[in-house]
Amino acid sequence: MDGKNTAEQVVTTGKHEIIDIIKNKTIIKNPETFFGIGDDAAVCNFAGDEKTVISTDMFAEGIHFDLTYTPLKHLGYKVVVAGISDIYAMNAIPVQITVGLAISKRFGVAQIEEIYDGVASACEFYGVDLIGGDLTSSLTGICISVTSIGKANAEDIVYRHGAKPTDLLCVTGDLGAAYIGLQLLEREKAVFEGNPNKQPQLDGYDYILRRQLKPETHKNLLTFFKKKDIKPTSMTDISAGLASEIISICKESSLGCEIFEERLPIAEETEKMCREFNIPPVVAALNGGEDYEMLFTIALKNYEKIKDNKLFSIIGSINAADKGTNIVTRDGSILPLDQNSNLAMYENI
Amino acid sequence: MDGKNTAEQVVTTGKHEIIDIIKNKTIIKNPETFFGIGDDAAVCNFAGDEKTVISTDMFAEGIHFDLTYTPLKHLGYKVVVAGISDIYAMNAIPVQITVGLAISKRFGVAQIEEIYDGVASACEFYGVDLIGGDLTSSLTGICISVTSIGKANAEDIVYRHGAKPTDLLCVTGDLGAAYIGLQLLEREKAVFEGNPNKQPQLDGYDYILRRQLKPETHKNLLTFFKKKDIKPTSMTDISAGLASEIISICKESSLGCEIFEERLPIAEETEKMCREFNIPPVVAALNGGEDYEMLFTIALKNYEKIKDNKLFSIIGSINAADKGTNIVTRDGSILPLDQNSNLAMYENI
Numbered sequence: 001m002d003g004k005n006t007a008e009q010v011v012t013t014g015k016h017e018i019i020d021i022i023k024n025k026t027i028i029k030n031p032e033t034f035f036g037i038g039d040d041a042a043v044c045n046f047a048g049d050e051k052t053v054i055s056t057d058m059f060a061e062g063i064h065f066d067l068t069y070t071p072l073k074h075l076g077y078k079v080v081v082a083g084i085s086d087i088y089a090m091n092a093i094p095v096q097i098t099v100g101l102a103i104s105k106r107f108g109v110a111q112i113e114e115i116y117d118g119v120a121s122a123c124e125f126y127g128v129d130l131i132g133g134d135l136t137s138s139l140t141g142i143c144i145s146v147t148s149i150g151k152a153n154a155e156d157i158v159y160r161h162g163a164k165p166t167d168l169l170c171v172t173g174d175l176g177a178a179y180i181g182l183q184l185l186e187r188e189k190a191v192f193e194g195n196p197n198k199q200p201q202l203d204g205y206d207y208i209l210r211r212q213l214k215p216e217t218h219k220n221l222l223t224f225f226k227k228k229d230i231k232p233t234s235m236t237d238i239s240a241g242l243a244s245e246i247i248s249i250c251k252e253s254s255l256g257c258e259i260f261e262e263r264l265p266i267a268e269e270t271e272k273m274c275r276e277f278n279i280p281p282v283v284a285a286l287n288g289g290e291d292y293e294m295l296f297t298i299a300l301k302n303y304e305k306i307k308d309n310k311l312f313s314i315i316g317s318i319n320a321a322d323k324g325t326n327i328v329t330r331d332g333s334i335l336p337l338d339q340n341s342n343l344a345m346y347e348n349i
Numbered sequence: 350m351d352g353k354n355t356a357e358q359v360v361t362t363g364k365h366e367i368i369d370i371i372k373n374k375t376i377i378k379n380p381e382t383f384f385g386i387g388d389d390a391a392v393c394n395f396a397g398d399e400k401t402v403i404s405t406d407m408f409a410e411g412i413h414f415d416l417t418y419t420p421l422k423h424l425g426y427k428v429v430v431a432g433i434s435d436i437y438a439m440n441a442i443p444v445q446i447t448v449g450l451a452i453s454k455r456f457g458v459a460q461i462e463e464i465y466d467g468v469a470s471a472c473e474f475y476g477v478d479l480i481g482g483d484l485t486s487s488l489t490g491i492c493i494s495v496t497s498i499g500k501a502n503a504e505d506i507v508y509r510h511g512a513k514p515t516d517l518l519c520v521t522g523d524l525g526a527a528y529i530g531l532q533l534l535e536r537e538k539a540v541f542e543g544n545p546n547k548q549p550q551l552d553g554y555d556y557i558l559r560r561q562l563k564p565e566t567h568k569n570l571l572t573f574f575k576k577k578d579i580k581p582t583s584m585t586d587i588s589a590g591l592a593s594e595i596i597s598i599c600k601e602s603s604l605g606c607e608i609f610e611e612r613l614p615i616a617e618e619t620e621k622m623c624r625e626f627n628i629p630p631v632v633a634a635l636n637g638g639e640d641y642e643m644l645f646t647i648a649l650k651n652y653e654k655i656k657d658n659k660l661f662s663i664i665g666s667i668n669a670a671d672k673g674t675n676i677v678t679r680d681g682s683i684l685p686l687d688q689n690s691n692l693a694m695y696e697n698i
Contacts, residue, residue, distance in 0.1 A: 016597075035508070039509050039585075040435040040438040040439055040509070040586060041402040041404035041436055041441070041499070042404065043402050043439070044400060044403060045401075046393075046395035047395075047396065047398065049396065051383060052395050054391050054393060054447060054498065055389060055390035055391065055447075056449045056481055056494065058449035058451045058483040058485050058492070060451040062487075062488035063451070063485060063486045063487060064485070087389075087390055096403075100405045100406065100407035101407070102409040131403065132403065134406050136408075136409060137412045138409040138492065139410065140490070141489070143407070143409065143451050143487065145494030145496075147405055147494075148390070149403070150390070154383075157392060159388050160388050236389055252388075
């Protein structure tokens with residue numbers, strides 16, 4: 001299916017030239033890559049005792065990104081981070097990705113290159129090989145698919161379903177920043193659309209903007225676990241929002257949990273911007289999404305090994321299923337976690 | 350990136366329910382699949398001496414398919430066939446796929462299910478496991494990504510770059526049917542749009558319509574090669590059109606070729622419909638695309654082993670690079686193969 005048979009075929013002409021450009025940006029670093037870009041398929045070595053983990057993500061313009069304020073290079077970087085975040089969430093090491101790009105004729109070769117510059121930059125930083133993909137026209141906008149491939153020893157792989165009662169619930173970094181960064185970008189976009197002479201006011205908000213536009217994932221977490229000889233009992237990355245991911249771990253493990261509002265890690269800049277938007281920071285943290293932090297459970301017996309760490313916070317613990325999935329607020333109320341509704345009322349700001 | 354932060358989030362609500370439905374359609378058949386749908390990533394076994402081959406394809410509505418005349422189930426089937434066709438083209442056996450679907454709110458759960466019914470049907474027929482993917486909203490239309498994963502012994506893998514002078518150029522099945530089937534569908538669509546009371550006239554065109562709407566790929570070819578103890582020197586699948594794929598093999602192998610018009614396999618029904626459209630059948634065969642036949646080269650010494658086979662035709666041979674990539678017409682003229690222009694004049698029919 002090469003788009004030859006239909007009228008819209010922007011990319012088909014010159015496709016091989018663009019693929020050559022992309023290939024030249026690609027440096028193969030991993031012994032798992034035997035043959036990369038340039039044939040019907042890539043050829044990989046996954047010999048030995050290790051398992052291979054594979055995940056596919058889709059990103060659609062207007063849903064996952066708005067090009068009004070997303071530089072194409074950042075977009076390329078972010079889709080790779082979002083993709084390999086799923087591999088880290090299995091406690092595995094990402095080694096390869098493929099990137100499929102459907103792109104409309106309003107974009108030229110230079111802009112396609114910008115996206116792949118971002119892809120290449122993320123690949124370099126995370127030690128991942130771009131081994132293939134596809135490049136094609138679309139009638140409207142951009143759609144990107146990322147398939148991420150990683151490796152792990154079978155005994156190291158961590159699923160969502162392994163949590164046990166009394167396990168500690170932990171989360172890396174801080175939460176809600178990507179969401180509130182997006183609200184700021186949306187506000188300035190609306191101001192700009194109302195008055196194109198007015199420049200966006202984005203100075204001084206570096207942290208929350210970076211969390212939205214150029215997120216990173218936690219490649220150090222695996223090293224920490226290895227060093228401390230800890231294996232999480234369950235793990236997932238936080239793409240859809242903390243509440244939704246906690247509910248997923250509890251559902252897959254057939255258990256409940258209790259987390260504490262006062263334990264949720266929220267950056268000062270996030271809190272400040274939440275006040276400006278009149279959004280409770282706890283709502284941004286629970287339901288914001290796109291933080292790409294890791295959520296995991298650790299057996300209570302490992303408490304001494306983790307209590308002083310700087311990578312993650314302990315936000316609660318796992319309970320029996322009949323206790324439900326709850327949050328204890330600062331005033332001591334116990335409320336059920338909700339993966340959607342808290343945020344809904346803020347959605348049209 | 351879960352689409353939570355933007356207004357358009359048709360699929361997000363109920364996403365987990367739909368994924369459960371898809372999971373229930375999935376039967377794991379291959380020992381390479383250790384853990385399929387249901388976590389951040391699938392877990393696979395590729396131990397042993399075999400290599401793993403991986404390929405990603407993108408399919409965009411309005412470019413690769415027109416839903417006016419493409420049933421959603423056929424669409425799901427076709428994208429799997431197109432995807433695993435790349436694995437067969439490496440002389441490898443497909444074992445797994447992931448499918449990413451970005452779909453707009455004009456489609457409901459029942460229609461998403463139809464697409465996955467087609468995916469599941471192709472997976473069953475070709476013995477492939479659906480191990481994961483993504484499901485998300487799009488602002489407009491459908492975009493599908495398929496990542497296909499296969500296996501092969503290192504010494505069996507066939508690249509595009511291995512052709513040698515005097516090798517025989519071979520092609521499976523017949524050519525041009527998918528292209529002329531598309532022209533028929535486009536014609537009847539135009540008639541219908543001009544007069545919605547008029548029903549499409551598609552009776553008696555089963556073969557070319559099936560080639561366009563529900564193509565198959567050649568899983569028997571590998572068995573033939575094994576049985577005859579033959580390894581092609583180069584191979585690719587014909588997605589973009591015969592001329593373009595021959596040029597690709599010759600370019601990658603730094604060689605030229607000569608093919609013969611009279612040797613091109615064209616079905617009777619294709620020839621008949623080409624006459625109706627006033628398109629030379631040879632043009633449909635050379636530049637039509639989407640046939641998903643296999644193009645490969647075989648060392649001349651194997652001629653006796655292949656001369657009576659029913660799976661493929663010998664259409665020419667490989668030459669030195671300075672001879673160019675040519676077609677000898679029925680009247681004896683020698684013309685350079687052109688991957689684009691012959692068809693361009695017919696494109697607005």
